[in-house]
Amino acid sequence: MTPSELTIFATNYKYNEKAPIAYSYYDKACQRNISVSLVKIMDLGKGRIGGITNQFLCWGATYTYFEMTRGNLESIRAFVAIRAGRSTQYTNWGPVANPGDDLTQDQLISVAKTMTANTK
Incomplete structure (x- = not known):
């Protein structure tokens, strides 16, 4: 997924209070x-799955x-992150330099x- 594709998803995303909380x-x-929720899960084929989280902070999301790889928790990687906010600093969408760098193991x-758990 590219930053542009994730931007399109985020633009069209409708809040779902039933989304599972990842952490x-x-x-x-x-x-x-x-609370960071898992808002989309995708079966990518060949034993791989993808997911999108929504982290809503005080300035935006x-x-x-x-x-x-399905069944290998250690293989998870963050590929791209985008921000949308209410302040001038975040009025434009754009990729985060190193997505996932701020996440702990x-x-x-x-x-x-x-x-x-949420993949069928």
Whole structure:
């Protein structure tokens, strides 16, 4: 998935309160707990699955696209992330330099487990 494809998805994404939570954490800047939900899962074929998370912060949302080999939680990688916000700094969509760099190994594994648990 490219940044453009993820932007199109995020633009058309409709909030779903039933989306499974991949992980949660406390954000100091927003001064609240943030729940990161898994909002899309894709079967990519050849034993690979993809997923998109929605992380809604106080300034806006970040959508991150992940891929992994089915059954291998350690293989998860973040490929692209885009941001949409309410402040001038984030009025334009654009790729994050190194998606997933701010995620801990535990958070990545939690996303992988959520993707696996919600794939049919």
